[in-house]
Amino acid sequence: MLTRELLAIPMPAGQRLDINSGVARLSGKIWAALWRDDRQKPTTAVLIVHPASNFLGHYALRDLARRGVAAVGLCTRYVGNDSALVMENCVLDIGAAVMHLRSLGYAEVVLVGNSGGGGLAALYQEQAEHPTITETPAGDPVDLTAANLIPADRLVMAMAHPGRATVYTEGLDPAITDETRPFDRDPSLDMFDRANGPAYGAGFLARYRDAQIARNERITDWVLGQLSELDTHRREGRNGEKTGPDDLPFVVHGTAADPRFTDLTVDPSDRRPGTLWGDPWTANFQPASLGHLTSLRSWLSQWSYTRSRANAYRCLAGVAAPVLVVYGSADSAAFPSHAKGMYDAVSHDRRELVEIKGADHYFQGTPELATAMCDHIVEWSP
Structure with a gap:
């Protein structure tokens, strides 16, 4: 039993x-x-x-x-x-x-x-x-x-x-150029723009993958800058220890934009189109899909392509x-x-x-x- x-x-x-x-x-x-x-x-x-x-x-x-x-x-x-x-x-x-x-x-x-x-x-x-x-x-x-x-x-x-950092970066939407405005998009790097596919050409995919890594690294650089700035807001407590915030949360938009979700010729397999969270365009922004809310310190350990x-x-x-x-x-x-x-x-x-x-x-x-x-x-x- x-x-x-x-x-x-x-x-x-x-x-x-x-x-x-x-x-x-x-x-x-x-x-x-x-x-x-x-x-x-x-x-x-x-x-x-x-x-x-x-x-x-x-x-x-x-x-x-x-x-x-x-x-x-x-x-x-x-x-x-x-x-x-x-x-x-x-x-x-x-x-x-x-x-x-x-x-x-x-x-x-x-x-x-x-x-x-x-x-x-x-x-x-x-x-x-x-x-x-x-x-x-x-x-x-x-x-x-x-x-x-x-x-x-x-x-x-x-x-x-x-x-997580690898697969996250493979789904990071490179068409987002302003982290606060996810729908102001670069059409030349937009997998959801039908002018680009599917099917996606080899040249587009190469530029796309490079741009995904570049976006991840931009976020990492911003995170490092934010952590340095936080140090300036810490104060000395009664016992001489530093007090105050040493971490902050932030939002990352567009995390389900892997071309494999819509083009089955990329990394061919028996899979069906789509994501674990449904339609890719929806999942790309849906709060319950992958890694939309993180802290600065967690980003470096969990999601950063170069630091994790x-x-x-x-x-x-x-x-x-x-x-x-x-x-x-x-x-x-x-x-x-x-x-x-x-x-x-x-x-x-x-x-x-x-x-x-x-x-x-x-x-x-x-x-x-x-x-x-x-x-x-x-x-x-x-």
Whole structure:
């Protein structure tokens, strides 16, 4: 019989107020759901992670547990709200979860980065094997070299893209030239202007991708300037410490403008046109789609193309653990080039690339394909 247990995992202390809820902060806990088959005594725990998604009810947990492992869906401290998310703190949360699972007696931990968890899981494993980070990209202390991170025994990129900053930049709308006026647009860089496509020509796509990176870097430069300006508004408190704001929120418009959403010849696959949030033009501005509200410090850690460290293309090169990359041929968020790029980044031969034909990002209407993914995760023996 399958049973579900809620794990209360001690949360590593953060360096700043980045969780709105006092209840969550003062509890000192992050949470995970553990599923297992009572008729067996699993020795392997499969830990599924994402920076901000609520994985307590992850679709793969029951299927994994039926295959004789303890299946664990983790929520980081930023569950449901990534506006102030710092990736390095998410690494600490995964570290706490891995340590907790070891304390429960699990001899092997398989770390699964799902969707936006791909870049985070790769960063965790790289830092657990070779810790180097002592501060966030904004300069806040977060010493991963002293965190005693335990490396996972195996690493899985499941329906994953290489990192939030990468996929975010691939969807950043370069037609927006004034960050406060999203509908004053440069028609020469507008994928929604029918004069440009679809289908999009190679020249347009090259200029488009360059302009996306340039916009991301402009925002990063502005963020760095804002952080410097904030320093001038801080005041000396009674005890000599500086007080006052050291972070601010801001809005980013136009984050669902990847040409792959409307042109299926770009990074060809079995996917259908559109985004995970519906029509691309609508999703491009919809508050609930990707990364429209962020803080200055979170931008540098989470969304900056040049500053964010959660990049599987870079991190996997330094990972010694076996790596499995599983992707769906009909996925409209994590594309074939993402999977192949991550597979190619692994520098050893204990790696495997698996395509699940017909699977979309959430296995909607195809539970048998989700079962196939779980089979690959549990049965894979590098």
